[in-house]
Structures are given as structure tokens and as C-alpha cells.
Amino acid sequence: MLFDTSTFYEIKVFIMIVSNLPVLLAERRMKVADLIRMTGISKSTMHKIYNEQTSRIDFETMDKICEALDVGVGELFTYIPNKASEEVK
Numbered sequence: 001m002l003f004d005t006s007t008f009y010e011i012k013v014f015i016m017i018v019s020n021l022p023v024l025l026a027e028r029r030m031k032v033a034d035l036i037r038m039t040g041i042s043k044s045t046m047h048k049i050y051n052e053q054t055s056r057i058d059f060e061t062m063d064k065i066c067e068a069l070d071v072g073v074g075e076l077f078t079y080i081p082n083k084a085s086e087e088v089k
Helices: 021-027 032-039 043-050 059-069
Strands: 009-019 077-088
Touching: 021 032, 021 043, 021 059, 032 043, 032 059, 043 059
Parallel strands: none
Antiparallel strands: 009 077
């Protein structure tokens, strides 16, 4: 055998895109309900974005939020670079 298979490393990669919606609303002294009224986005969708419980978002939804808050996509979301962590299995 060329190598010991009893010990190996597993690399986990975490990709994070974080919603800045709570901060943006707080800066404007707005509530989620205000943004829902302004955009017409459903309550469930908006709360998922606000609470970071969604894995995808439509361009149309992003556009409506950006327009209502007068921000760019880069202000609405923050990209946190991949972080690899090694753990012995």
C-alpha cells in the first residue's frame, strides 16, 4: 500500500452570501412590512431574505429591493470568500 488510509482529511468549503437587509432597513428606520408594501414582494419571500433563510433569489426580486432602498446589489448582499476548514475524519 502506498499510503495509510486510516487517516485522511476532509475539506469543507463554505460559500456565504450574506443579506444586509436588516442593516439597510435599520439605517432607514424602516420595517420589513414597509419594504413589502413598497415592492409588492410576498411576506414569506421577504422574511426569508431578511432572516437569511433562502438559498436563491430572483433578479426581479433583487431589483425591486434595490430600487426601493436606492442601493446596488453589492450593498444589499455581502460576499464572504470561501473558507476551507480541515478536520481529521
